[in-house]
Amino acid sequence: MDDRLALTLVTGFLGSGKTTLIRRFVETEEGGDTGIIVNEFGEEGVDHHLLVHAAEQVELLSGGCLCCARRNDVAEAMYRLVQMSRTGKAFSRAILETSGLADPAPIVATLNRDPWLRAHVRLASIVAVVDAVSILRTLETESEAVRQISIADTVVIAKSDMRNACETADIERRLRSISPDLRILDAQHAGFSLSDVLGGHGTPALIQGEGEAAPLPSAHSGEVSSFTLKIADRLDWPGFTIWLSALLHAHGDKILRVKGLLKTSSSQTPLAIHGVQHVMHPPTHLPEGNEDRQSFLVFITKAVEQEAIVRSLETFMRCKVSL
Amino acid sequence: MCEVCAIFGAGEHWSDFGRMRNDRYPFEDILHYRSERRRRLSLVNRILARFDLSCQDWDGETIAVHHVSGRFKLAPTLNDLWTVAEELAGRKIIDPLTPEFSAAGGPFRAEAA
Numbered sequence: 001m002d003d004r005l006a007l008t009l010v011t012g013f014l015g016s017g018k019t020t021l022i023r024r025f026v027e028t029e030e031g032g033d034t035g036i037i038v039n040e041f042g043e044e045g046v047d048h049h050l051l052v053h054a055a056e057q058v059e060l061l062s063g064g065c066l067c068c069a070r071r072n073d074v075a076e077a078m079y080r081l082v083q084m085s086r087t088g089k090a091f092s093r094a095i096l097e098t099s100g101l102a103d104p105a106p107i108v109a110t111l112n113r114d115p116w117l118r119a120h121v122r123l124a125s126i127v128a129v130v131d132a133v134s135i136l137r138t139l140e141t142e143s144e145a146v147r148q149i150s151i152a153d154t155v156v157i158a159k160s161d162m163r164n165a166c167e168t169a170d171i172e173r174r175l176r177s178i179s180p181d182l183r184i185l186d187a188q189h190a191g192f193s194l195s196d197v198l199g200g201h202g203t204p205a206l207i208q209g210e211g212e213a214a215p216l217p218s219a220h221s222g223e224v225s226s227f228t229l230k231i232a233d234r235l236d237w238p239g240f241t242i243w244l245s246a247l248l249h250a251h252g253d254k255i256l257r258v259k260g261l262l263k264t265s266s267s268q269t270p271l272a273i274h275g276v277q278h279v280m281h282p283p284t285h286l287p288e289g290n291e292d293r294q295s296f297l298v299f300i301t302k303a304v305e306q307e308a309i310v311r312s313l314e315t316f317m318r319c320k321v322s323l
Numbered sequence: 324m325c326e327v328c329a330i331f332g333a334g335e336h337w338s339d340f341g342r343m344r345n346d347r348y349p350f351e352d353i354l355h356y357r358s359e360r361r362r363r364l365s366l367v368n369r370i371l372a373r374f375d376l377s378c379q380d381w382d383g384e385t386i387a388v389h390h391v392s393g394r395f396k397l398a399p400t401l402n403d404l405w406t407v408a409e410e411l412a413g414r415k416i417i418d419p420l421t422p423e424f425s426a427a428g429g430p431f432r433a434e435a436a
Contacts (some may be wrong), residue, residue: 115335152397238363241338241401242370243419243428249405250418265431266359268343278402280337308420316419316428
């Protein structure tokens, strides 16, 4: 059993409704024991006894890539929350609300790189909140919004009840053109559950249960494209880790997300892998009974040619890849 | 480190979790980790050879990357290895999308799971 503190990362533009969503959750009985981290210069509005402010402290690592920048503010705030939980203010989960323009990738990188944080904190979900009135316009003009959607595993559509809200079907179609297998929820829907979204129950690995057999359709949204590669052969795991780690080293700023189900030389059952830009999460092993699942890799990339990745994978791994 | 046999663990990088671990009896996990590590570094050396670089395993805990000039640096993980290799080479050399990198790949000696 994983007893690390479950962390949900909530992102979304200023005015998207993310603060309201968090406030509604912490006012419920279940949500009352949630530790919250907000950016010091973020929106006002969450008044909570377990609130920690994070000052803007970004440390660029050698290499200078901003998506790998260590977020000292986030690390320090998480330390404080975990220490708080040990001094009597017990709480069940944490929510980190990013500021409106923040790229979530450095936060994911910080959580992954820091051994202490890895041992004490589990990233449960990356949730992007979008405003039904303005999101379609925002996605056309703000590349940061596209990046937030690419990295998220869940999107909550807020304010769909407003008179000038766009049609939910149009919003879903646009979101799926960025990330085909996104979980999309409407906050106004009768069945919407705050606990399901913010309760810390999920994992970002996103290989969703037994029913997911069909590969995802390719999609394009401006410079961002997503595609699925089907792999017939069992992959040599050491070789594959070299290929993928080198690919993310060279192009991690443009590979927004990679995930997949792989039959490998190191395991009887397939491995589920998932990464956000330069950061790969430790793979999980599917239970017995999944031995015949089709291997596939999903890439969401910005300005990286699908053909180049296919050619490289086939040549390096000596395997057959189909689309 | 195990206090009895002085063997270090089975690695914490994402690439070290290819095999399902047995927390109760970790010895086979450690042997598997070291075997995969040897194969991985052998393959890395094929890639680095054209850039006058080579790497050595330091007791399963870190990787020493050497340049023919005698300079060397340590890389704790596979991710660090690429950065360190490029620092020693003085330029960007690691890119799987280039034919040079892809050509250094398989065939691989597949192990039984």
